[in-house]
Amino acid sequence: MNQPTPFPGDVTTGRRGSRAALSGAAAKRVERPAPLRQAVYEALIDLIVNRTLQPGQHLVEVELAEYLGVSRQPVREALQRLQTEGWVDLRPAQGAFVHMPTEEEADQLLSVRAVLETHSARLAAERAEEADVDHLWELQARGQAAVEVNDIDGVVAANAALHAFVTKLSGNTVLAEMIGMVDRRVRWYYTPIAGRRGADSWIEHADLIRAISAKDVELAGTIMTQHTDRTRQAYHDRPRGDRA
Structure with a gap:
């Protein structure tokens, strides 16, 4: 009788337990490419680099969304990514601001x-x-x-x-x-x-x-x-x- 293919990473008899644990966990799918999100991210970087958006300037999601012709969601996601890369500062209770380099x-x-x-x-x-x-x-x-x-x-x-x-x-x-x-x-x-x-x-x-x-x-x-x-x-x- 054929044995089941071992689950990657399982080297002990706990392989079935690992499979069951993943089956019971919330699904975490690999996201497909998001062209709109990427386009908004690229557009905001260009606006920052060419100084249309000045260092220290307050970034209002609804205004950026209207300017770019998109909804607020991709703008919010782009700002979060820009924050991790040092282009934007997200301040609690204040919002997003273009980073001011030292x-x-x-x-x-x-x-x-x-x-x-x-x-x-x-x-x-x-x-x-x-x-x-x-x-x-x-x-x-x-x-x-x-x-x-x-x-x-x-x-x-x-x-x-x-x-x-x-x-x-x-x-x-x-x-x-x-x-x-x-x-x-x-x-x-x-x-x-x-x-x-x-x-x-x-x-x-x-x-x-x-x-x-x-x-x-x-x-x-x-x-x-x-x-x-x-x-x-x-x-x-x-x-x-x-x-x-």
């Missing part, structure tokens, strides 16, 4: 970013081909054009695109994943200083592209270190009026 938080993240992107630039200098360098110059031109017309959103987007392409050129998947984890928060910190960094930032980008084109690994790393450190310092030196 100087120390910003310094820690931008310092980590500098280490990661310096390594990325060095690897990019080793691997970049002529077509890659041409694309970097295209992104450079896009950023400079945005600076000239004071298009802050365009500057931030072009800056992120150029750095992301340098990361792609590194060919290191783990490095790319780690940089991707901090990218949104870096853009959050960069937005209020993008105008002041202005042309200087893109002069530094041009120097970086030249180093990558020349396959000068050491120079590419040095330029990226200096570039990211100047961005970090600019964040700390921003006018008091820009500190939410």
Whole structure:
């Protein structure tokens, strides 16, 4: 007579008891993907990153739901997720507020970013081909054009695109994943200083592209270190009026 297949994890005669215990417990199903919940979460992060929702701002569920054209439930779920990730603070009896980053938080993240992107630039200098360098110059031109017309959103987007392409050129998947984890928060910190960094930032980008084109690994790393450190310092030196 065939024996019943052992229940996973059971190594003693208690297997039937374990099966019975699960049968009697409340069902806990694996949830299917929730596109609407994810879309609301992504939309709220974008609003926070581009500073449409300012640090310290009170977030009212019904207002956000109306703005996004959804019910309050996915907004409430998204706010809870954002709270666990440090984008939102949920205060008892007060509600949800956009997190107000401290100087120390910003310094820690931008310092980590500098280490990661310096390594990325060095690897990019080793691997970049002529077509890659041409694309970097295209992104450079896009950023400079945005600076000239004071298009802050365009500057931030072009800056992120150029750095992301340098990361792609590194060919290191783990490095790319780690940089991707901090990218949104870096853009959050960069937005209020993008105008002041202005042309200087893109002069530094041009120097970086030249180093990558020349396959000068050491120079590419040095330029990226200096570039990211100047961005970090600019964040700390921003006018008091820009500190939410």
